[in-house]
Amino acid sequence: MTTSPLPSDPNDLAIAAGEAAAEVLPAATPLVAGGAQPGTEHVVSSFAGAAVAAVAGGRIAVLVGDELVAALEASPLGGLDLAAAVQPALDAVAAVLGASAQAATQVELTLVVADLGGPFTVVPLIGSGIAAALLLPDALLAPGAAAGGTSAGAAPVASGAATGEAASVRDLGATALGGISGSGSGSGSGVIPLVHRGIEMLHGVDMEVTVELGRTRMAVRDLLALAPGAVLELDRAAGSPADLLVNGRLIARGEVVVVDEDFGLRVTEILDDQAAS
Known part of the structure; x- marks a missing residue:
């Protein structure tokens, strides 16, 4: 080629x-x-x-x-x-x-x-x-x-007949x-x-898609104390659906699955504007 x-x-x-x-x-x-x-x-x-x-x-x-x-x-x-x-x-x-x-x-x-x-x-x-x-x-x-x-010293590009x-x-x-x-x-x-x-x-615009398992809030001293092996407790019970966000906006929920050794999300619910807010 x-x-x-x-x-x-x-x-x-x-x-x-x-x-x-x-x-x-x-x-x-x-x-x-x-x-x-x-x-x-x-x-x-x-x-x-x-x-x-x-x-x-x-x-x-x-x-x-x-x-x-x-x-x-x-x-x-x-x-x-x-x-x-x-x-x-x-x-x-x-x-x-x-x-x-x-x-x-x-x-x-x-x-x-x-x-x-x-x-x-x-x-x-x-x-x-x-x-x-x-x-x-x-x-x-x-x-x-x-x-x-x-x-x-590059000369300006002319448009043909325009002088x-x-x-x-x-x-x-x-x-x-x-x-x-x-x-x-x-x-x-x-x-x-x-x-x-x-x-x-x-339709051709790329968008950032994020799957969120849960959130938590921590004091700065607790963040500074983090070390390998530390476990963070999230605000979501085990087995609860994960959130699917597009450009930070919640649009769907689903269950986390494994696809060819990579994580994936099986969508179980599409949210309307009222539910997403």
Whole structure:
């Protein structure tokens, strides 16, 4: 198995990174990467949330719209973390750049541009409209940057014919939508079919699942006195069901079992919102 070489043109590299993000970013409609353009501080005005992750040589960011932010906030499992939801997209972008992304952090929109630390390129991610945008420092797109080469003096990435003030991301999205051709079945009219909205757009989001046997409270002196062999008494009787928590929220109970020498949980009860609270 061979690894495809990185595109030598910064514009092509930015679009390849955008395509990788579009494949895994939660969205109500399938996303495609639009054309790359020089970024300005005004790009954040069209979006509702942002997450940033560090990679070797810089930081990358994803901006998302109201739809994803609202879906995360309205999740029946409680408010979900935007940074965790877009982490797979940032990981995919880093892989295209020949690097790996650290854990993402949600940041205020007004701080995103300063966080990137210099000139950057924007790649809109387009569904039924502009659903998100990828922000890439030009230093990471310079030839040799991913391989540890110098990025000093990297020229800003141009968007093709644009020579004056860059068009806004919103205008670029409207132009790009007109040029999208159907790549699958259908008439090829360029219209991307709508899919189910709401919670279904979050199906690919990773969540932390915890099984809790019980709890107890201890004084600091007792904690300091702990030693191997000490036994802690929990607030739950032997044989009682264990709790299943998702992002700290109780959603089910079950019995602890052993599966191939590992512990597991056989779910016996799914809790509704009233019971979970």
